[in-house]
Amino acid sequence: MTSPLAAAAPPRLWCSFLLGTECFAVAAAAVVEVLRSRRLTRVPMAARGVLGLIHLRGRIVPVIDPAEPLAVSRRQTGPSGPTLVITAGDEWYGLLVDDMLDVVEIPPQRVEHPTGGIPLGLGTFALTDRLVHLLDPERMMQSLTGQRPAAGMRPPRS
Numbered sequence: 001m002t003s004p005l006a007a008a009a010p011p012r013l014w015c016s017f018l019l020g021t022e023c024f025a026v027a028a029a030a031v032v033e034v035l036r037s038r039r040l041t042r043v044p045m046a047a048r049g050v051l052g053l054i055h056l057r058g059r060i061v062p063v064i065d066p067a068e069p070l071a072v073s074r075r076q077t078g079p080s081g082p083t084l085v086i087t088a089g090d091e092w093y094g095l096l097v098d099d100m101l102d103v104v105e106i107p108p109q110r111v112e113h114p115t116g117g118i119p120l121g122l123g124t125f126a127l128t129d130r131l132v133h134l135l136d137p138e139r140m141m142q143s144l145t146g147q148r149p150a151a152g153m154r155p156p157r158s
Contacts (some may be wrong), residue, residue: 012108014125016132017084019072023130024034027096028103030061032056032085051096054083061085064095068144069120069131070133074098088137104132 013028038062040052051063061082067074075098083094104127111123111134120143122134 010107011105011113014104014106014132014134015084016104017082017095017097018075018099018101019067019070019097021100022072022074022133022157023127024066024070024097024133024135025106025125026084026086026095026135031087033081034100035085035094038083038094054094056064056085059092061092061094062139063096064141065096066140070135086137088141091141093137093141106132106134110116130153137158 014025015028015031016023016025018024035054035056038054039055042052043062045048046052046062049065049068051065054061054063065074066072081096081098084097084102085092085094085148087093104125111125113123120135120140121135125132125134137147
């Protein structure tokens with residue numbers, strides 16, 4: 001059911017991208033920029049989804065692989081796709097994606113809020129050729145920061 005507030009709300013802009021064959025989007029207001037190339041510094045004992053760090057305009061930005069928390073199989077192997085730099089809270093994060101798509105205007109009243117599906121999503125929107133999963137960057141980053149280090153890696157003993 002659509003609330004009166006959502007019915008009156010203007011369309012929002014969403015930056016869409018592919019992970020494997022699935023289409024996702026984050027609010028365009030949360031996007032800092034898209035990097036086509038970057039020098040990634042590996043981080044020993046980082047959480048499983050953290051691929052490394054980049055230095056961007058005086059900030060240290062963790063680059064995340066969102067495929068695992070979203071339960072999606074990637075098309076590409078390795079960190080070769082574009083990096084979508086987003087804000088979540090006061091922090092910047094890079095999301096490694098397979099391909100960048102378009103900025104899409106989505107009216108809030110047309111967003112479906114399913115009871116199941118992607119736990120980090122805000123809902124879905126049907127384009128003419130695909131379903132777009134709308135993501136919440138803050139929930140995504142919170143889920144990643146709670147992950148343990150990759151298998152076989154242990155934090156140092158104190």
